[in-house]
Amino acid sequence: MLMFSIRNAFRKKSTAILASLGVAIGLMLVFVVSAYTAGVQFQFQDNLTRTLGIVNVIEKSQVGPNSHLPLNITDSLLNTEGVGDFIIDYNVETQAPYSYTIDYLDKLENPGDRLTVAGLNKTLDENWRGFTTRIIEGRNFENGQNETIISSKLASIADFPVTINNNITLNLDLIGNKTLNLTIVGIYEPFEDGTPHFVPRDYFIYTDIQTIWDARNKSEDETDIYTLISLRFDVKSHEETTEFVEKINNFSDNDGYNPIYVSAFALFAFYEAIEENLRIIDSFTAILGIITVLAGGMAIIVGQLMSVSSRMKEFAILKATGWKNKHIIINIIQESLTLSLMGAGVGLLIGSLLIFLLSGRLSPFGNTPIIITWQGILQVIIYAVALGILGGIYPGIKASRVRPVKVLKEL
């Protein structure tokens, strides 16, 4: 019956082509939008995956190179059951409390970016292969000399006084109108933590802890020092990161680090908001798909109704020769499926061509990739099947209700 239906689908060629074309345009739209959405999802997931795995472990520590976290903590964590199998990157900063400054904010890249002065324990940082081992120009600071090393990202900003041996004056407004005069002695290369360019970030200016204490008229007795270890795991989901964080916290609680305060936290909260927006885009795509199915379904229904109306005698004959009602309904649905699947094929072809064009230099989507996925193709096929079935049911029922004796009465 399938071959019979396929042949019959094109009995009224112009109607069949118009119906298929209507379906093709609708499904092409769904296909292109799904490819674009897949591209946005991919870009987001790529950023998210890199950022999701970042876990900061903070240890309340003491002055000097005596962190209570062992140098091989990452190995220890890896050997802890349930903690990630792969560490793809890590860095360690050992620093005094942050001191934010409002200077130079207008020169930073994004709204929300901050300039942060941090005290660094040189010895500990070197042990952890931190920033002081990544000097790309100049040298490391000396303790107690009001010297600083700055990020190469700051160095790339125009009008920022970054030349080696330049002096910078930073007002530590947020901690009580203290002024810090520092001489730039080196530029370090920061770690690329995978954070997308649009996420606000801190630009660190490092000096020794004593220099900051001096500026703030503080001392070891009055100030806490924290060691921050940034670990980046290869994770696929929020849940995985959360599990890591729990494991790390359990690790610190249960393996002899009490009463030293160690805590871990993940950075993914920001992305949860973005993911919510992506869910809205997904919903929009789904609604678009449903509208397309309805509109395409109407095209199929109208086309099939026209076809069925002009073939009533044929159905009367089929019934007279022993076809059951369900045979006629199935036959019409198969005809509709033929038209809708042909429309899907044409839609996929035109859509692919469009995606190819949109992926080029003239793309209105900027650098956002447009990705053809199996899910996108499957979605179009599922919609086409739904269209075919929905578009064929009513005309099929109408055709099956034909009374041969009425239609053939003029004989």
Added chain:
Amino acid sequence: MISLIKLKNISKIYGEETRTIKALDRVDLNIDEGKVITIMGPSGSGKSTLLNLIGAMDDPSSGEVYVNNIEIGSLPERKLAIFRKNVIGFVFQNYYLLPNVDVIGNVLVPLIPYKISLHDRMRAIELLEIVGLGDRIHSKVGKLSGGESQRVAIARALINDPAVILADEPTGNLDSTTGKSIVELLISFTEREKTVIIVTHDPRIAKMVSENPYGKNIWIKDGRLTEDPEFDMYEW
């Protein structure tokens, strides 16, 4: 002889309440197996209605129709379809072949929903040879003459090996020579134990049938069966 078709007190009324037309009026009829019958009568006399009732294409307003001892009126639509497939073969005046299917495809149309076997194909070829179209099995039906088209329709009616062939004005669109050959073909199926019922208003067909040992003419007028009239046009 076994009575294959029995009509008991059949009436058929079209229309509603005040505007009604009585197409059949208390008709009783028995038709034996292997007979060839013509149902003769003027236009509007009820002959096509009678044929449609026998072929389970319509319901009587009252009375009972038995075919093969099955009371058709008691069958649900699903079983009526099976009944039409297995017991009845229809031949129409306008042939009603499907234009997008070749000759053998048209013969096999009744079997399409039931899966077509190699045996069915062989039988279709055999039937086309019987009706004289053995060399046209893959021809487009649009290229066939009226007589050839009707032969295809007859082969289609026979594909399920039905017990009854119902032909409604089978020669209505054909010239007299072609019409005669079609009627001869239909009559020949009585040799294969088929019961053939031909609705016509052409007395020449009635004469051919009456000359057959298994033939019988039935006259219908105003919905009632009457005695054989005298035909004065028995020459083709």
